[in-house]
Amino acid sequence: MNKRKIIKGYKTLKSSSFNVDNSSDTLKDGIIYTLYSDEFNSLKVGFAENDKVLEKKLSNKALILLDMKKGNKKDLFLLITTLKELGIKYSDNLDFKYSSSLMRHLSTLAWPIGRSLYKQRKIKKELLCT
DSSP, X not given: OOOOOOOOOOOOOOOOSSOOOOSGGGGSOEEEEEEEEXXXXXXXXXXXXXXXXXXXXXXXXXXXXXXXXXXXXXXXXXXXXXXXXXXXXXXXXXEEEOOHHHHHHHHHTTOOOOSSSOOOOOOOOOOOOO
């Protein structure tokens, strides 16, 4: 008889330095957005409570708004956690080095990125009738 030993293991998740509490504040609707810096060739993702807060962020720096949509802080936290698991590095203020793979990940995760820097491939299938 052949004896086999089964080893059970569990993967552990690393904690993120981007902390979001589970209060009702994280579920409060606002705007999730993506900004682009032409000077540094970088992307910045974030959350703003309203239009005025987002306008203030845009006026302070030379950033271009790629896209925005309704969301909450939890959406931002989930995005950052997922990108970290994918091995994409970012700075403390959520700046990312621009790359086509980052844009593809953001698009897949339904993050607002607009169409100016990333054009999604459309796969067409043809059915041949014989």
